[in-house]
Each structure stands twice: as C-alpha cells, then as structure tokens.
Amino acid sequence: MTDIHIKIKNLREDNNLKQHQVAGYLGISQQAYSYYELDKREIPSRHIAKLSQIYGVSADYLLGLKPIQAETYNLNATFIQGVKVKDVLISLQGLNQNNKKEAMKFLSYLHSTQ
Template sequence: MESDASETAPIKRAYIFLYGIIFITSQNILLSFISKIRLIYREICYDASGVRQMYSRIRDSRIDKGLSQKQVAELLGVSYKTYSAYEKGKRHIGALQLIVLANFYHTSVDYLLGRTDKKAPYPKGK
C-alpha cells in the first residue's frame, strides 16, 4: 500500500501543476480581454481632450440655454452636487433623466450620448 501512495504522489503534483497553469492562463486571457474592452470604451466615450463626450454635450446644452447647474438639477429632481457629477463624468446619468434632458433641450438622446452630431430630435411616432 505504501508503494501505491508514493507512486501516485507525482501524478497528483502534476495535476496540481497543470491546474495552476490553466488557472493562470485563463486569468491572463481574461485580463487581456478586459483591457481591450476598456480601450474600446475609452474610444467610444471620450473625445480627444479626455472629457467624456456624452457629459460635455449635456454641459454644452445647458450653457446654450443659459441655465445654471442648479436649475437643471431641479428639473431632473436631483441635487446640485449630483448634477455637477453628471457633467464632470464622475457619475452616470440614468436613461429617464437623459430622456427628460433630450425633451427639454429639443434634441435626441443619441445627440446627448455623442452617437450623432445632429441636434434635431427624432420625429414623434404616430
């Protein structure tokens, strides 16, 4: 019986070694995938100056209307601090709030998100 245990020990160590390699390899693949996704996200969301395009359009629309951050925050039903964080890109703005802003500024959500350069809102469906 002692010989059986001593004969299987190297096999167990080999399995543990292989599992370790597989685990490390899969982690490296996952990390590589995540970093590629981050690069794509940055390309989509940020303009050349490093500011999130979506949030700069929200700020620019507010300024074009001559409104303060406090006024727009009241329109959205959020605090001034929250709205300020939206414009700086430190906080994500919700879909409902984007719709409210798009309607208020007479533009489309896609324009605010930076997906189009056309300011005109989409025609209403019948």
C-alpha cells in the same frame, strides 16, 4: 457614452441655465448634477430622456449615436411679455405630479378652443 458630459454642459450654458435649475427639473441635487457634467457619475437613462426633452435634442445625439443635434429650442425666448420659456418650464417642473397632469389637461383644453 461618448462625451455626454461635455454636451450637457454646453447645452445648459447655451440655454443660460444654472446647474441647480437643470437639477431641479431632473429631481436631483445640484451636486449630483455637477457629477454628470464632470463625468464622475453615469447618467441614468431616465435623466437622458428628460435632458433631451428640455434641450430639444435627441437622446441619440446626447449618447453620441448621431453627430448632429436636433433643433434646439431657445429657452430664453419670450413666452409672454416679461416671461421667458425657461421660466414656464421651471414653474411647471416645480408642480407635484397631480398638478402637472392638470396643467397638461388645461393646455390641451386651451388648444382645442383655438
């Protein structure tokens, strides 16, 4: 995994996220996540998939299989007045599995009513 530790650190910093925030999204401790960025621990594939989702890049990019990253999302963009996109993601990741499913159902419903 070529330089994945550098890529995930740069992506995290580019999105103005703290290690503990990304760690929370992955469901691990901040210390465990810091080992990924320090290249002291191999990143499991399930975490590579989640990291690619949060940063809007492909897993191939993170793994060094594609030289150009996919379009990245500005997590600091305003979602609604006073709320950033990253705040919404962090709130959603803090839900239990059942509530995450319910949130997705509700979002689908809202989309269908537009």
